[in-house]
Amino acid sequence: MIIDTMDNIMTESVLDQMVEDLGKFIPKESEKSEKYSRVELMETFPLWKIYIDKISDSDSIDNLAKDFGEWHHQIFLDSTPKAFARSFFRPRDKFITIIEFAFSPLAKELNSLIEMINHSKYESLEGKVRLLRVSALSVYAFWLKGTENTFIIADFPKCNQGNDFLPTRRFLSEAEFMRVLSKQMVISGVI
Numbered sequence: 001m002i003i004d005t006m007d008n009i010m011t012e013s014v015l016d017q018m019v020e021d022l023g024k025f026i027p028k029e030s031e032k033s034e035k036y037s038r039v040e041l042m043e044t045f046p047l048w049k050i051y052i053d054k055i056s057d058s059d060s061i062d063n064l065a066k067d068f069g070e071w072h073h074q075i076f077l078d079s080t081p082k083a084f085a086r087s088f089f090r091p092r093d094k095f096i097t098i099i100e101f102a103f104s105p106l107a108k109e110l111n112s113l114i115e116m117i118n119h120s121k122y123e124s125l126e127g128k129v130r131l132l133r134v135s136a137l138s139v140y141a142f143w144l145k146g147t148e149n150t151f152i153i154a155d156f157p158k159c160n161q162g163n164d165f166l167p168t169r170r171f172l173s174e175a176e177f178m179r180v181l182s183k184q185m186v187i188s189g190v191i
Contacts, residue, residue, distance in 0.1 A: 025101035081111035
């Protein structure tokens, strides 16, 4: 799988800074529960987002999705995908900031889909793999950006889990994916 990577920006000093920052999060989050002997920074994907309330099945993902400079990092604890981190990179001064760290089942689901991609015809995809978040729907999907856009839905809210329109663990064309999104309930409320 060809991943849209941080290789060109992940210098040794940036990586050291990121690992040091992650080290500050993990003990605080795990003090009340498990202690981990091994922490691994695994796959990293650019995080693209869609910030609109209504999606039409005729919309184009290339027009809707935006790159805000955020990255999603898979975190393995004792060789198991148990957490993720989000970062923001400032290319101008080669500085990376951790903006989120979470223990989450999303890490395990994304890892499962990464393995699925690696064992599919998309393994040698001549394009890029992005993580896409559709904020109003609370949906996460891998976006395989090649000559044709392909998607795999990774996570979605429980209110849509019984919905026949939300296929998971399936490669979807852009048309199928946009049709699926256009039929989902928008998550709204005041916190």
